[in-house]
Every structure is written in structure tokens, then in C-alpha cells.
């Protein structure tokens with residue numbers, strides 16, 4: 001006889017794209033809640049853009065000759081109309097597109113944030129994934145340096161809220177286009193003198209994007225990069241004043257930094273302020289947050305010129321660090337406050353009603369699903385982390401009551417069991433919280 005169905009070959013997730021399982025989900029939620037409170041504390045409002053955008057947005061916004069656009073984007077053709085689409089590899093371009101499209105900056109600047117997944121086709125390793133998550137924060141329409149400083153101060157507060165130490169700030173200024181042009185000429189001369197040690201990327205970019213050649217991770221090119229002319233030395237008075245203003249405000253806030261003239265960042269749109277927060281606790285992928293000013297981007301993407309500054313935090317890296325430094329703060333939460341166990345059909349129906357009644361009172365409740373014996377139900381109750389079990393059996397039903405048993409060692413009367421009339425149940429459970 002012909003076999004009707006073929007065994008289905010199991011499907012695994014795509015390499016570099018992680019499932020966040022329930023055991024970790026609680027940590028993510030706790031983290032996101034804390035982050036939202038922190039963002040609202042500075043008046044940032046949520047802006048959500050699509051995960052898919054036209055490829056040309058990123059090609060233009062991030063820059064053609066960048067790692068991201070050259071080799072890291074998930075790009076495909078829309079089979080219906082032939083459009084080239086790209087899974088967002090970062091959020092700034094989409095946020096700026098949305099601000100222009102909806103005219104958000106016509107009468108005032110905007111503080112906005114986005115949290116969500118981004119996609120880059122990189123070699124997966126610890127702290128480097130193909131789908132990862134960013135907290136993206138943008139101050140649109142502000143010339144700084146006050147807002148630049150505010151963003152950095154804000155990040156320092158987040159590290160404090162999370163209890164993080166071992167995280168330091170690197171700072172640089174990329175000046176303005178004319179200053180970069182003068183530096184660029186000097187830099188190209190330097191690269192030409194060291195042409196023999198440049199790798200393929202370096203050779204290819206030495207004229208198209210020489211600054212990016214210095215951002216190499218190739219050890220053989222470090223010495224050449226260290227001895228290259230520094231953009232910082234080419235800054236004019238205005239750029240210097242902007243940078244000094246920022247440094248003054250950081251000093252006022254008691255924030256330490258290291259001036260890193262090599263810091264250029266992997267995207268083309270930055271000018272003046274650029275910064276990264278780095279740690280030594282995460283191995284090679286030690287940059288937890290990167291940001292800077294991008295005054296030209298709004299105009300570049302077709303909007304009325306407006307200055308802007310922002311940053312993106314890599315959530316996986318930050319959570320990894322948080323887990324290491326504060327394992328207890330980032331521990332996973334119990335599944336519920338109250339676990340309801342029951343025996344018999346009548347009791348099961350009563351349990352469903354009691355569950356709803358307790359949720360009305362604001363408690364988090366799991367009603368045991370299915371009809372197993374008390375013993376295995378209690379096992380589940382225990383494993384759920386619930387503080388208390390509510391028991392509904394024949395005796396309880398007859399008495400119009402439930403038995404209450406405290407499960408945790410730290411709760412008053414642990415292990416003891418008492419009968420409580422159903423109409424007082426919520427009050428009793430809440431008062432013994």
C-alpha cells in the first residue's frame with residue numbers, strides 16, 4: 001500500500017536566530033519594563049516602524065560602502081512587484097524615514113524610542129547573532145551638545161539602575177564634512193604609504209571610505225591604524241566647541257570617558273559626537289551601546305534639514321552582562337501567585353470560577369488544567385513557584401469554602417492549611433501577601 005504521509009523532517013530555527021524561552025522570557029520582560037520606565041523618565045515616546053523597508057533606504061541612510069550594506073543585509077525581491085526589500089539591520093534609518101513621512105518635526109523636536117529585532121547576516125558567535133534586539137533612542141531636531149550629554153547621562157543612569165559596573169565610555173568627535181575632507185586627503189596618503197599591509201577590505205575602501213579602513217579588526221593593520229592622522233586633530237573651532245561643551249556637561253554629571261580618536265562607528269551618517277559603551281566582560285563582543293550625532297541624515301533622506309543624535313543598545317549583550325553581574329536581580333519570576341488544585345468535575349468547574357474571582361482581585365492565578373491526582377497537582381503547584389495553593393475538593397465544595405496552603409518557606413504559616421469561605425478568599429490571600 002502506498003504510504004500517505006511522509007515523516008516530516010524536524011525544522012530547526014535559522015542559525016544565529018535565537019528562541020527566547022520562557023525561562024529567559026521573564027528576565028527579558030523585567031528588563032524591558034525597567035527600560036520603559038527609564039525612557040519615560042526622560043520624556044521619550046515610543047515610535048514603531050516596520051521590520052521591512054525598501055532596500056534603498058538603508059543603502060542611502062547607512063552608506064553603500066559599509067559592512068552592513070555591503071554584506072550584512074537580508075535583502076530579497078518582492079515576488080509581487082519586483083521591489084527590493086530589506087529586513088532592517090538597524091533602526092535609525094526607519095525612524096528618520098517615519099519622522100519625515102509623517103512630518104513629525106514640522107513644529108517641534110521629538111524624543112523617540114523603538115525596541116525590537118534587527119537582522120544582520122554575520123557569522124554567529126557569542127554576542128553576535130543574525131537576529132538580535134536593539135533599544136534605539138533618537139533625539140530628532142536637537143543641535144546639542146546638551147542633548148548629546150543628556151543621552152550619555154541617561155545611559156549612565158541605566159547602568160546604575162541595572163547595577164552594572166565594568167562598563168566604560170569611549171568618546172570621539174567626527175567633526176563636519178569639510179573637516180573630514182581635509183583629514184581624508186591626509187589619511188589616503190597614509191594608506192597609500194601602507195598599501196602593502198592593507199587587507200582586501202582595506203584595499204577596496206581606501207579611496208571610497210578611508211575612515212572605515214581604520215575601523216578594522218584585523219590585527220595586522222592595527223599599527224598602521226594607530227599611526228594614521230587623527231580626524232580629531234583636523235577639527236575646526238565650532239566642532240571643537242561642540243565637543244568641549246559636551247565634555248563640560250559630562251564633567252558636571254561626574255561621567256568619566258576616554259577620548260578614542262580611532263572611534264568612527266560602522267555607519268556613514270555620523271558627525272561630531274560619536275560614542276560607545278564597552279565592557280571587558282563579554283569577550284570579543286564588548287560593545288554594549290553605540291551612538292552619535294547624525295545631523296545630515298534627515299536631509300539626506302529627503303527631509304527638511306534637522307540635526308539629530310541617538311544611540312542603540314544591543315539587548316542580548318546587555319542582558320548577558322546583567323546576568324553576569326547581578327544574577328539575582330535578573331532571576332526569573334514565579335509563574336503565578338496562586339495555584340488552584342481541584343478534585344472532581346464539580347470542583348473543577350468551581351476552580352475555574354474561583355480563578356476568575358481571584359484575577360478580578362488582581363492576583364496572578366494558574367488553575368490546574370486536566371484532571372490528575374492531588375499529588376501530581378501539588379507537584380505542579382510547587383514547580384510553578386506559586387506562593388500559595390488553593391484546594392477545592394468535595395469537603396470544601398460542601399462547605400462553600402476552599403482550603404489555602406502556603407507553599408513558600410518565607411511565607412507566614414508555611415505548610416499550614418486553613419479553610420476559608422469562598423467570598424473571603426481573595427481578601428485572605430491578598431492580606432497574607
Ligand code: ATP
Pocket residue numbers: 090120122127128129130131132133134265266285287288289290291312313314315316317
Ligand atoms: P560591532 O562592532 O560589534 O559589530 P556595530 O558597530 O556593528 O557593532 P551598531 O550598529 O552600533 O553595532 O549596533 C548597536 C549595538 O547593537 C552594538 O553596540 C551591539 O551592542 C549590538 N550589536 C551589533 N551587532 C550585533 C549582532 N550581530 N548581534 C548582537 N548584537 C549586536
Ligand code: MG
Pocket residue numbers: 067266
Ligand atoms: Mg557590526
